Every structure is written in structure tokens, then in C-alpha cells.
Amino acid sequence: RRPSASCPPPTSNVTKLCPDAQCLFAFYGGETAYHKYLIMLQFFNVFMFFWLANFVIALGQVTLAGAFASYYWAFKKPDDMPAFPLFSAFGRALRYHTGSLAFGSLVLAVVQVIRVTLEYLDHRLKAAENKFAKFLLSCLKCCFWCLEKFIKFLNRNAYIMIAIYGTNFCTSARNAFFLLMRNIIRVAVLDKVTDFLFFLGKLLIVGSVGILAFFFFTQRIKLVQDTAPSLNYYWVPILTVIVGSYLIAHGFFSVYSMCVDTLFLCFCEDLERNDGSPERPYYMSPELSEILLKGHLEPSKSADSQG
Numbered sequence: 001r002r003p004s005a006s007c008p009p010p011t012s013n014v015t016k017l018c019p020d021a022q023c024l025f026a027f028y029g030g031e032t033a034y035h036k037y038l039i040m041l042q043f044f045n046v047f048m049f050f051w052l053a054n055f056v057i058a059l060g061q062v063t064l065a066g067a068f069a070s071y072y073w074a075f076k077k078p079d080d081m082p083a084f085p086l087f088s089a090f091g092r093a094l095r096y097h098t099g100s101l102a103f104g105s106l107v108l109a110v111v112q113v114i115r116v117t118l119e120y121l122d123h124r125l126k127a128a129e130n131k132f133a134k135f136l137l138s139c140l141k142c143c144f145w146c147l148e149k150f151i152k153f154l155n156r157n158a159y160i161m162i163a164i165y166g167t168n169f170c171t172s173a174r175n176a177f178f179l180l181m182r183n184i185i186r187v188a189v190l191d192k193v194t195d196f197l198f199f200l201g202k203l204l205i206v207g208s209v210g211i212l213a214f215f216f217f218t219q220r221i222k223l224v225q226d227t228a229p230s231l232n233y234y235w236v237p238i239l240t241v242i243v244g245s246y247l248i249a250h251g252f253f254s255v256y257s258m259c260v261d262t263l264f265l266c267f268c269e270d271l272e273r274n275d276g277s278p279e280r281p282y283y284m285s286p287e288l289s290e291i292l293l294k295g296h297l298e299p300s301k302s303a304d305s306q307g
Contacts, residue, residue, distance in 0.1 A: 054105035065163035068262040100169035209245040
């Protein structure tokens, strides 16, 4: 509205420099509670976003772990397996393990919100010249980054133990942690080998799709030369295709990664519960036993021959 007695224009040089200055309506009653606690509400929205996103990821992980574990612990494969292992695992997760998944997601979401808060403080203190504050913030950011990675690793293995035994989150996390610590050498070797193989797989897929997209959009493939669009800047669709292929490949390989982690935990648990005798046979498949039990069976065979 125009300047009036109830809303006078500012008495400064603004009115002289800009004669058309006017008062604009903002809201009634001064500052509302919404504007007063706007930052807190934004942090609450960020926290709920992290919590729900982590819960959905946890639900997917425990569903895949339940399906793969039902395959491993079936003594007669595939006769002892359920008809629809994926749907059965999803139903068990929703019916029995929702609280455990929510608690694990809550712990991870709290750490992630703390990291966002540290980034916000770092952004606000960029203009400050306090070197001690910058050093302290850098240390805290590094510590909470490591803590987030550790919690993600622990949650992932805890969800596998939840899918196998159906125990609560704390018990599953403790059992998974100590089981991995008892097999730390196998864990290190398996992680490095699988990470390298998954990296090669993603690189092969992304590279192949990128080369194919380059030849397609530059009209160098004679079979589809007439259907390929004529573009002045073909790097934009090529980069879009490369990014999309990487995301799709990452999604597919994450399923294989969950399969490897689940079968490995089941294998370690199988070794501690059974000894391969007729009274306590292993549940692993013959192919898996040939790969993973070569060094484990050779000493027992030599001991039997000496006896």
C-alpha cells in the first residue's frame, strides 16, 4: 500500500533517492512463532528426511538379507526354501522388525543431522579469523564422518542378524560386531576383493554405455544413423546417459553387495555352529564350501591322516 500516517516511509536518504518507496505488508501481529522458530523447523524437516530415507534403506536391506539367508539356511536347496522368499522376508520385516529398523535409522539420522549442523556452523564461521574454532570444527567434521561410516557398517550387519535370528537391534548389532571381529582377516580380504570387483563391473558398464552413447549421438553407427538426432552439443546427452547408467549399475550392484555380506555372515555363523560332521553338517552349498573351506579342511584332513 501507499505511504500513509499509519505506515510512514523510512526517514532516511532512501526516500530522497527513491521517491516511489512504499511500505509493503508482511504479516499481522509482528513476528509469528513460525518466523521465530524457522531454523528449528528446518532442522526438524532435515532430521525427518534423514530418518525416513534411512528407514526405507534399512527395510530394503533387511528384506534382501532375509531372502538370501533363507537360501543359505535351507538344508536341501531349493526344496526347503519358501515359495516367495523376497515377499516372505518383506512381510516378516514389516510385521516383526519395524521397531528395530526405526531405531537403527534413528541413530544414523541423529549423526547425519549433527554433520549437517557442523557444516552449517562451518559456513557461518568462514568469515571469522579464529583458527582454533576452524581447527575444532574440522576435527569434529572428520570424527562424525568416521562415526557415520561406522554406524552404516554396523547397521548393515545388524540388519542381517535381525533377518537371520529375529533379535532386536542392539542384540543383533552386538552379535554381528563380535562375529566380524572373530573373523577380521576374512572380513578384510572379502571387502577388498568384492569392492574391486564391483568397481570393475561399474566401470565396465559405465564405460560401455558411454562409448555407445558417443557413437550414437555423433551418428557414427550406420545401422541407427537415420534415427539418431542431429545435435550441436552432444556432450550433454552423453553425460546424462553416463550418469544414469552409473546410478542404475550402482543400484543393481548394491543388491549383489548385500548378497555377499549376508552369505558371508551366514558362513561365519555356520562355521561356529557346525563342524561338518554327520551330526552337525554345514548348511553351505558344495560350491561355497569348495571356495571358502579349502584352507579350513586341509588341516583337518592331514590331522585325520596322521591319526
